[in-house]
Every structure is written in C-alpha cells, then in structure tokens.
Amino acid sequence: MAIVLGPNRYGKAETRLVRVVRDGESHRLADLNVSVALAGDLAATHLTGDNSGVLPTDTMKNTVYAFAKKHGVGEPEEFGLRLARHFVTSRAQVHSARVSIESHGWDRLGPHSFQRQGSHTRTATVTVTAEAEQVVSGITGLVLLNSTASEFHGFPRDDYTTLTGTTDRILATAVDARWRHALPAGDWATSYAGAVEALTGAFVDTYSYSLQQTLYAMGSRVLSARPEVAEIRLVLPNKHHYLVDLSPFGLANDNEVFIAGDRPYGLIEGTVTRDDAPAASAEWYL
Template identity: 65%
Template sequence: MAIVLGPNQYGKAETRLVHVTRDGAVHEIKDLNVSVALGGDMTETHLTGDNAAVLPTDTQKNTVFAFAKEHGVGEIEEFGLRLATHFVDSQPSIHTARVHIEEYTWERLSVGGTPAPHSFQRSGVETRTATVTYDGTRAWVVSGLRDLVVLNSTASEFWGYIRDSYTTLRETTDRVLATAVNARWRYASTEGDFAKSYAEARRHLVEAFAETHSLSLQQTLYAMGQRVLENRSEIAEVRLALPNKHHFVVDLSAFDLDNDNEVFFAADRPYGLIEGTVLHDDAPDAGLAWSE
C-alpha cells in the first residue's frame, strides 16, 4: 500500500496590521488580523525538503504590509482580493490562495462634544471578518461577523421535544434567549459595495433576531438567514453558528421568594450549539466548499 501526500497548504497566520490614513490632521484607522494560506506544487518540499516552489511565509507577511502602504486597505474584502490574486498570479507554483481577515473597529473620541482628529477607542464586541479564495480562474468572497452577543428577555419558548429516561429539562413558554452570533455570507460575485452590504446584512440579522417569536433557536437561525437573503440580492448563501447562552431561572423558594423570570443564572458551559445554512435553491455555486 503506497503512502502519498494528501491535500496541504501553508502560509503566514495572524499578521497584525494597523494602517493609519493621514488626511492632514484628521486620521482614520484600520486594525486587521490577516492570515494567508497558499496551496500548489508543494510535493517536493514535503518529500525532499526542496524549497524551490515555496514562497516564504515571511515574504507573505511583508506583502501584507507593503500592499497596505502601496494600495491602502479600503474594505477588507477588497484588500483580501488584491492579496489573493497577487499570490496566485505572481507565482507559477501557487495555485490557490485563501486570505482571511478579521477587522477590529475603532470609533473617534470626542473632546467637549467635538470629534477628536486622531484619538480613538475600541468599539463593539463583535469582529468583522472576510475570507477571500482565489484559484487562478475565479474568486469568491465570504464576509461575516463573530461574537455579536444578543439577548431577548422574553418571546422565546421551548417545548414539545423528545423526552426519554435521561430528560430532566422542563418545557417553557417564556425564557431568555441569548446567543453570540457567528455569521458568514457568500457573495454571488466579487463586485459590489462591501461596506454597505456588511452594514445591511448585520442590520437584518439583528432585526430578525429581535422580531422573531422563537419556538426554537433553530427557528431563529432560519429567520435570520432568510431576512438577509430576502433583502440583499448580492448575497447567495448565509451560514450561522449560534451557541445557546443558557439562562436558568434560579430557585429562590428556600428563601420564601417567588422568581417570576426575574433572576437567572447565566451558564457559560456546556451550551447548545445550533448551526445551519440558508440559501437560495438556485444560488450560483450552491454547496460550494467554503474555506474555513
């Protein structure tokens, strides 16, 4: 039985890039974490140590910094497309490039009600993400966000589920529903206004969560993905991972106190994890394998 080399890739992970755009006294900040993964003719470096086909990961890191200087950053999807295309088109031995970018947002401080020109504070708890993959003939873009924590203090139920000899969970028609939204959406093309698309997709995710009377977190997941697809024609597919951040009603009867869904214990683990994909049935490249 022969032993062969299977699928492989390599790259420089988590290059921390902070780019300051200086427009006179007024500055803008882009704060990114950039990871590159390349694939191609890498058999010899694995089998014999011949590195003739290898673009050093240090070079990949330098390219990230140089592109920020030479071309600016702009939207992270656009920056990822420039990098991925460069790595494949400039090196015959590189056949695929995946660039994953996390963006950490900053907001301008104010002094006496006036926006400060060059002073900022980190804003938001969620992280904006983008993953661009290019194989020499086509590119696809996946945008998203991670750790957007949301909570409904009511309008959530959970009942009618399977019960067996190990079931102790009580049915409820009024519970806290909380999650940390991890969402990614694939665009139908690489053209468009990524800033507007991100802002609108985020808005529709949040509004669907808030407006859905939930009988299950699965139902909420589908409603969130459906809302995005119904309102954003440039998006072909939405994938969501929603951890159920359980809130358990505390039994205060030992203290002769009633607890009408007012006092909860917020448990961090274990937790339910609900994952799913929502897409148009005729979406281009439906079922396309996304790079993680």
C-alpha cells in the same frame, strides 16, 4: 499499498496590521488580523525537501504590510482580494490563495482618538485561483438577547431527560455568521452593514419557539435583503439563562433573576441558501 501526498497548503497566520490614514487632523484606523494560505505545486518540499518553489511565509507577512502602505487597506474584502490575486499571479507554483481577515472596529472619540468596539468582529475570507474568485464576509461574537418572546417545549423525552418546557424564557446567543457572495458586492461596506442589519432585525422580530427557527429566520432575512449573497451559514450557541431559586429567602422569582450559564451550552448550526445559488468554488464554511 501506495502512500501519496494529499491536499496541502501553507502560509502565514495572524499577521497583525494597524494602518493609520492621516487625513489632515482627522485620522482613520484599520485594525486587521490577516492570515494567508497558499496551495499549488508544492509536492517537492514535502517529498524531498526541495524549497525552490516555496515562497517564505515571512515574505507573505511583509507583503501584507507593504500592500497596506502602497495601496491602502479599504474594506477587508478589497484588501483580501488584492493580496490573493497578487500571490496567484506572481508565483507560477501557486494555484490557489486564501486570505482570511478579522477586522476590529473602532469608534471615533475625536479627530485622532478611538475606542475599540468590543462586542463583535468583522471577518472576510477570499479565495482566488486562476479560474475563479470567491468572497465570504462574516461577523463573529455578535451577542444578542431577547428577554422574552421565546419558548421551548414539545420536545421528546427519554429516561435521561430532566429539562422542563417553558413558554417564556431568555433567548441569548453570540452570532457567528458567514455569507458567500454570488455577485461582487460593489460597495462592500454597504453590503456588510445591510447583512448585519438583517441578522439583528430578524432576531428582534422573530417570536421564537426554538433557536433553530430563529437561525432560519435570520438567514432568510439576509438573503431577502441582500441579492448579492448566495448563502449564509450561522453558528449560534444557546447562551442559557437559568432562574435562580429564591424560595429559601421567601422571595418569588417571576422570570426576573437569572444565572447566566457559561458551559455546557447548546450549539445550533445551519446553512440557508438560495435554490438557484451558484456552486461554491472552494470550501467556504470552515
């Protein structure tokens, strides 16, 4: 039996970067969490401990900060592409660079005062090789709720089923969505804003018979609205809301008072894609 080294990569995870752009008295803020992973001709360090081809992860961290100063940050997709291209073109042993970014938004309160947005986080994952580039944009932690216009019934039952069907329920979720670009977006900010608007618009407009149906409607709306997007993957936890039994207090509960459940929760996952979408150049949904 032969023992061989399988796929591998290494890098620097979660480099925290805050970049202030000082335009006179009015400042702009970029707040990123940047992770870099490199793959390529790295067998020697695993098999013999030869580190001659291993760029230190500390250097990756320093590169993030230096590039933020020299080139600015801009949109997270732009910054990720700039970093990934640098690692692939500057190191012969690096065949693939993957840069994953979490971008935290801030609302302006004044020329140099900000309040951090707490409801969601923008994401971007860029993979660059000598042959191809792949950009995946996304959002995580986008909490949405419909207080009605949602049903769930007609499901199979067995000996362990206690759930009763309903024709009027709260539908709530925390959207984790990632979409792969088939074409360069050109204006990454506009593309991102348009995708998020499509996601939220579909959630609002869909009369839901299941969270799965809502997932497909949200993914379809993004693909219809954004021609640069090839496919989108959504992970939607079902944030259950349970009616409180108010009968011990002589009160009726007409879908008005709920317990917001924490766990366990349903988890709905799915990918919506164009039938003519170009194949992915690397794993993008992980």
